[in-house]
Amino acid sequence: MAFKHKLKGALREGYARLLFHTGLCALVDKLMPPRLTILAGHCVRPAGGEWPAGEHLPPDMSISERKLDEFLRWFGARFELVSVGAGVERLDRGLSGKSLVALSMDDGYRDNARVLTPLLASHKASGTVYLESRPLDERKVNWAHKYFWILARSTPEDFVHRFGELTSDKDAFHALNQHVCEGRVDLRYHLKLVLKYDAQPAERDRVLDQVFAELGGDERALCDALYMDWDEARAMQRAGIELGGHTVNHPILAKLAPPEQSREIEDGARSIERELGQRARSFAYPWGRRWDFNEHSSRAARESGFGCAVTMHAGVNTPKSERYTLKRLAIDDAAQLHLLAAEACGGFELLRRLGVNLSE
Ligand SMILES: [Zn+2]
Structure with a gap:
């Protein structure tokens, strides 16, 4: 699967470069219906x-x-x-x-x-x-901005620990903690996915509000910056x-x-x-x-x-x-x-019509 994915990426890259650097982009653009x-x-x-x-x-x-x-x-x-x-x-x-x-x-x-x-x-x-x-x-800002702000001032481990102390959503805490225990690379990203898709939204927002306040967060100032x-x-x-x-x-x-x-x-x-x-x-x-x-x-x-x-x-x-x-x-x-250009000129759509799907 990984090999197939890599091969597709390489073909996509090569095809896009070919269109972009040879001027074929302009030709494909003329051939394909407007978009x-x-x-x-x-x-x-x-x-x-x-x-x-x-x-x-x-x-x-x-x-x-x-x-x-x-x-x-x-x-x-x-x-x-x-x-x-x-x-x-x-x-x-x-x-x-x-x-x-x-x-x-x-x-x-x-x-x-x-x-x-x-x-x-x-x-x-x-x-x-x-x-x-x-x-x-x-x-006021949404929970994701408070999460980014908190992680700029605390470690992911400390954040998860505090989340566990404050929340009644034990499933979300266990999912967060599992990522910490597994020592995942890209830990911040995986924690965000748990907060986004698995946590109970109202409870997540309440806990993030509290941690944000404990760390001295000023929501108005954050909103004005963003x-x-x-x-x-x-x-x-x-x-x-x-x-x-x-x-x-x-x-x-x-x-x-x-x-x-x-x-x-x-x-x-x-x-x-x-x-x-x-x-x-x-x-x-x-x-x-x-x-x-x-x-x-x-x-x-x-x-x-x-x-x-x-x-x-x-x-x-x-x-x-x-x-x-x-x-x-x-x-x-x-x-x-070159990748954006190959899409915009209809290059990937042309391949799709020929039965080859190199889109992401
Ligand atoms: Zn958006």
Whole structure:
């Protein structure tokens, strides 16, 4: 299995390099039907100056301004750069001519307002930022940010020990403790997965709140370091950037009953409408993997007036794509332009049509 996985990765890499370095990309782009490629990131790390969010975020949540600038220059020279909402409208009209690329960023981090907005303006491009509404409305952050903050100040072992002392969720504690006892590499990541998928959400949030407070955490200050405010969101809207929905609390929707899912999606949509004067067109499922949302989530997004919803399933979109499971390509500092380019020019879709699936 590991060998097969490695072989697939090598073929994927070689094929993408071939398309990218020989100019075959342009030829494949012409041969294949027009498409909408949506890039998905979180934060943009400024080339110079301060970036207060940096010390509170794991490295896979940011891309450097320089790298993103390079990506936008390459895509902007070959495709039309649009927002997700505008791109989907073009899909609805059948999409002809140049293919489209939409940059999207999730959650509503402050650097999107301060770094991304001028960067997009310098490329005369639009884009979409998906806003989690509670940080903007109440200056409160979700559990994952408190977890990252705690682990920057304590060892994973100490954290698990304290979690065990405080929680009534003994199953979650045993799962966490098992990872510690096994001495897993990437322990922080595995603990996060237990907190995300196995722990009881309300109890997890309560315990993290307490540990965060015990270590002297200031939620307002943390939120200010990470998230933009509504004034910044309005300035982005004036600059032509689309603001989309991303729920209130960033839950795993699939773990919620349908009425709770609807509330999370609708209340987030209402906050955006109240602050920005219009309903958002586009929605992003929190976390976005296929097990993080379900058909109720898609229905709730439609009922809240969103015309489309994006996932973290890798691939590109065409007029035939289902509008509530649109695909995106993740971008962070590890992202490689030749792989993104091979997707965006339709190269991997071409192979799929030939019966070869080299997608991730
Ligand atoms: Zn998110």
